[in-house]
Amino acid sequence: xxxxxxxxxxTLSSAGAPAPQDxxxxxxxxxxxxxxxxxxxxxxxxxxxxTTPARKEQKLIDxxxxxxxxxxxxxxxxxxxxxPEALRMAPGLQVAQLDANKWAISSRGFNGRFxxxxxxxxxxxxxxxxIFSGVYWEVQDTFMEDIERIEVIRGPxxxxxxxxxxxxxxNIITKSASDTQGVAASGGxxxxxxxxxSARYGGAFGDSVHYRAYAKYQDDxxxxxxxxxxxxxxxxxxxxxxxxxNQSITAIGDLYDGRxxxxxxxxxxxxxxxxxxxQHVPVRGGNLLARWTYKTPQxxxxxxxxxxxxxxxxxxxxxxxxxxxxxxxxxxxxxxxxNDIVWGGEFRFTRDNLTQSDTVxxxxxxxxxMIASGFLQDEITLVKERLRVAVGxxxxxxxxxxxxxPVEVQPSARVAWTPDPAHAVWASAGRxxxxxxxxxxxxxxNIAAFPGPTEVALMHSHDFTSEKLTALELGYRVQPMKELTxxxxxxxxxxxxxxxxxxxxxxLETTPGPPHVVQPFLIANKMAGRSYGVEISALAQPxxxxxxxxxxxxxxxxxxxxxSSLDPAAESAEHESPANQVYFRSSWDLPENFQxxxxxxYVGVLGAFDxxxxxxxxxxxxxxPRPNLELSLVGQNLIHRRHFEFQPxxxxxxxxxxxxxxxLMVSMRF
Amino acid sequence: MAMANEGSELVVxxxxxxxxxxxxxxxxxxxxxxxxxxxxxxxxYRIKAAFLYxxxxxxDWPPDSFPKDDSPIVLAIVxxxxxxxxxxxxxxxxxxxxxxxxxxRYAKAGDALPCHLLFLSNEHARNLPQFLDRLGExxxxxxxETEDFTRVGGAIRFFVEGNKVRFEVxxxxxxxxxxxxxxxxxxxxxxxxxxxxx
Numbered sequence: 001x002x003x004x005x006x007x008x009x010x011t012l013s014s015a016g017a018p019a020p021q022d023x024x025x026x027x028x029x030x031x032x033x034x035x036x037x038x039x040x041x042x043x044x045x046x047x048x049x050x051t052t053p054a055r056k057e058q059k060l061i062d063x064x065x066x067x068x069x070x071x072x073x074x075x076x077x078x079x080x081x082x083x084p085e086a087l088r089m090a091p092g093l094q095v096a097q098l099d100a101n102k103w104a105i106s107s108r109g110f111n112g113r114f115x116x117x118x119x120x121x122x123x124x125x126x127x128x129x130x131i132f133s134g135v136y137w138e139v140q141d142t143f144m145e146d147i148e149r150i151e152v153i154r155g156p157x158x159x160x161x162x163x164x165x166x167x168x169x170x171n172i173i174t175k176s177a178s179d180t181q182g183v184a185a186s187g188g189x190x191x192x193x194x195x196x197x198s199a200r201y202g203g204a205f206g207d208s209v210h211y212r213a214y215a216k217y218q219d220d221x222x223x224x225x226x227x228x229x230x231x232x233x234x235x236x237x238x239x240x241x242x243x244x245x246n247q248s249i250t251a252i253g254d255l256y257d258g259r260x261x262x263x264x265x266x267x268x269x270x271x272x273x274x275x276x277x278x279q280h281v282p283v284r285g286g287n288l289l290a291r292w293t294y295k296t297p298q299x300x301x302x303x304x305x306x307x308x309x310x311x312x313x314x315x316x317x318x319x320x321x322x323x324x325x326x327x328x329x330x331x332x333x334x335x336x337x338x339n340d341i342v343w344g345g346e347f348r349f350t351r352d353n354l355t356q357s358d359t360v361x362x363x364x365x366x367x368x369x370m371i372a373s374g375f376l377q378d379e380i381t382l383v384k385e386r387l388r389v390a391v392g393x394x395x396x397x398x399x400x401x402x403x404x405x406p407v408e409v410q411p412s413a414r415v416a417w418t419p420d421p422a423h424a425v426w427a428s429a430g431r432x433x434x435x436x437x438x439x440x441x442x443x444x445x446n447i448a449a450f451p452g453p454t455e456v457a458l459m460h461s462h463d464f465t466s467e468k469l470t471a472l473e474l475g476y477r478v479q480p481m482k483e484l485t486x487x488x489x490x491x492x493x494x495x496x497x498x499x500x501x502x503x504x505x506x507x508l509e510t511t512p513g514p515p516h517v518v519q520p521f522l523i524a525n526k527m528a529g530r531s532y533g534v535e536i537s538a539l540a541q542p543x544x545x546x547x548x549x550x551x552x553x554x555x556x557x558x559x560x561x562x563x564s565s566l567d568p569a570a571e572s573a574e575h576e577s578p579a580n581q582v583y584f585r586s587s588w589d590l591p592e593n594f595q596x597x598x599x600x601x602y603v604g605v606l607g608a609f610d611x612x613x614x615x616x617x618x619x620x621x622x623x624x625p626r627p628n629l630e631l632s633l634v635g636q637n638l639i640h641r642r643h644f645e646f647q648p649x650x651x652x653x654x655x656x657x658x659x660x661x662x663x664l665m666v667s668m669r670f
Numbered sequence: 671m672a673m674a675n676e677g678s679e680l681v682v683x684x685x686x687x688x689x690x691x692x693x694x695x696x697x698x699x700x701x702x703x704x705x706x707x708x709x710x711x712x713x714x715y716r717i718k719a720a721f722l723y724x725x726x727x728x729x730d731w732p733p734d735s736f737p738k739d740d741s742p743i744v745l746a747i748v749x750x751x752x753x754x755x756x757x758x759x760x761x762x763x764x765x766x767x768x769x770x771x772x773x774x775r776y777a778k779a780g781d782a783l784p785c786h787l788l789f790l791s792n793e794h795a796r797n798l799p800q801f802l803d804r805l806g807e808x809x810x811x812x813x814x815e816t817e818d819f820t821r822v823g824g825a826i827r828f829f830v831e832g833n834k835v836r837f838e839v840x841x842x843x844x845x846x847x848x849x850x851x852x853x854x855x856x857x858x859x860x861x862x863x864x865x866x867x868x
Binding site: 589 | 710711712713714716717719720721723728747748749750751754755760764775776777792793796797817830833834835836854855856858
């Protein structure tokens with residue numbers, strides 16, 4: 001009533017002037033050509049739906065799994081110059097730096113440089129290396145400003161993603177080329193990140209084809225003055241085309257070339273039985289991905305994706321060259337009411353070419369491997385907007401699975417209950433496996449030598465089978481008020497057939513000389529384990545210009561080797577991930593377009609490595625004098641002059657202490 | 671629940687391909703009722719740009735806000751420009767009652783020279799009350815997207831409902847800006863008032 005009166009008053013008061021409703025309204029007859037909406041009448045404009053399929057927004061609160069999303073603003077304001085640095089803010093992840101160019105990242109424990117229970121995808125391309133089923137983080141990068149989001153999903157994602165998604169999936173997703181038009185450039189100088197520069201240009205052919213290209217360069221001096229400096233250059237492109245209303249085509253490619261400094265210590269058969277040397281590892285690679293999505297009028301959607309990747313890494317003790325080809329098809333359909341079905345298949349072929357050394361030998365040196373998989377999942381809405389259930393299963397054949405059960409079965413069930421829009425409870429149960437890596441199937445790795453001479457070697461075994469996980473999860477999300485969000489995820493994991501190294505009968509070896517005794521440790525599956533944990537994420541905005549983010553991670557891992565296991569170090573993983581971690585970020589918007597972010601973090605003790613608990617602090621001061629110009633002053637690890645975060649295992653590259661540092665960066669857009 | 675703008679920490683954008691497979695499987699995708707006829711579709715900020723153009727068509731600014739008869743209608747964007755060229759494309763070559771439309775961009779609201787329509791990015795919309803105090807007369811027609819934009823004195827707020835762009839108009843703010851908006855436009859808007867009478 002009051003509104004009507006006000007409106008009347010407003011209309012009456014304008015009686016003298018020409019009434020706006022008498023203005024000539026734009027005339028509209030024909031449906032407009034796509035792209036121009038200004039010819040539409042207001043009524044028709046009200047009917048237009050927002051569509052870039054990449055933009056279909058849904059509330060995270062309903063998601064029946066432990067998800068954390070890192071957005072461009074989080075990356076920019078945290079001062080992260082690389083993907084691993086950005087991942088420090090996610091709850092449930094263990095992120096540690098080994099030296100300036102090496103990272104150990106995992107989800108829910110079992111961390112290590114070669115941690116093998118996490119699946120990482122960049123724009124849909126799996127980036128783990130089958131050599132050890134882990135990720136070379138130092139070569140995973142892009143133009144940081146073009147990242148649309150990083151989804152961090154803890155817990156098994158095996159039903160949809162396959163055999164490495166045991167404890168988590170990280171999805172790095174870049175923006176559509178249509179969202180990155182124009183020129184953007186950034187560059188800076190600093191202490192560890194000594195100098196870096198990157199630029200991107202985005203353009204368009206007509207209304208339906210957008211493209212961008214970027215180039216990036218970085219030169220890091222490293223933490224140790226002698227050996228862990230590194231540099232990397234890369235360039236890439238992305239094209240997004242919409243040839244018709246219902247289809248879209250995306251092509252993405254990257255090339256990189258770099259040198260990674262490191263200090264390696266390898267066993268030697270002559271005194272002092274260790275050989276230490278510094279080297280710069282040449283790494284180079286490239287990839288190309290194409291994706292076609294077709295949406296039928298019945299809301300069913302087909303996606304066909306294919307990618308090829310080639311890379312080489314001349315590590316000295318192991319030179320690797322690998323080519324991988326992958327093709328996958330997904331189909332999403334709602335054949336009956338309240339049922340959303342996703343099903344699909346994937347085929348991957350990978351060929352490697354390994355040159356070995358006295359330290360690492362592969363048998364065979366070159367091997368082809370493949371993965372073939374199919375999955376089906378049905379999501380059923382039991383009560384509209386209140387209760388949903390998703391059940392699914394994935395079947396996967398992997399060359400490295402043991403021959404007597406070559407097909408891995410990975411089912412899962414999830415339920416989400418949303419009693420009202422501000423509360424959600426979810427639960428899940430699932431099974432996931434971590435298939436053997438190429439190294440576990442075929443390698444011998446000499447890890448130590450002693451007077452005698454005696455050499456200790458880790459040996460592959462064809463009896464080694466997949467590690468298995470049964471996971472139970474329970475989560476709760478609540479948004480008591482607009483400015484406050486809580487997300488709690490808990491889990492209970494039961495592992496079986498975990499990897500151990502069992503001592504076997506020593507034997508004499510004459511080549512390479514001098515003759516020596518080899519004490520072999522055979523890879524086996526003689527351990528079970530259980531873990532539980534709590535991950536809390538909170539977001540608060542007490543004032544319009546003040547935001548806070550908190551992530552807390554608690555993890556307990558208990559490993560139980562079989563009574564027949566003689567592995568002396570089987571349980572070390574219990575103490576390779578911190579029990580408690582806290583990350584906090586306070587973001588202030590200050591007057592005159594200044595922004596201040598302060599990010600303390602606590603990481604608990606790593607008993608296995610003698611790494612004490614530590615508190616560290618990053619901070620960023622940003623100033624945007626003009627909308628397209630920004631200056632950032634970033635301080636990293638400000639509390640201690642230097643601190644260790646981790647220690648290597650298996651391959652002994654020397655860890656360096658992370659140093660206090662900082663950089664100044666300029667970002668521009670045109 | 672208010673999660674559209676600032677609360678977008680809680681919003682996941684579902685991707686294409688494998689990504690949509692994941693998001694769909696995790697239940698991120700809404701169950702879309704199949705419709706016989708596809709509604710027209712366009713990117714979000716192309717739609718919003720078209721709305722801004724329409725606002726100029728259906729709004730009468732006070733005559734003293736134009737130095738001359740053919741002075742342009744000035745649209746200003748303060749802070750991050752989410753339109754990415756769509757607004758320039760939407761108004762290019764168009765005239766409204768003999769006036770061309772110009773798009774200007776400013777780092778902060780204090781820089782915005784007299785303009786007719788002022789779009790504030792979320793970052794700047796948070797400090798809207800202070801900006802309004804700082805802006806000289808005549809006040810522009812302010813447009814924003816933050817949750818409380820119209821409650822703290824802004825004139826028009828875009829929001830998304832059922833995947834379509836909607837807008838909310840604070841009639842008190844219209845009066846303060848001394849603009850007259852056609853009833854046709856107002857009939858399509860959600861009408862709100864200041865939280866407190868001033």
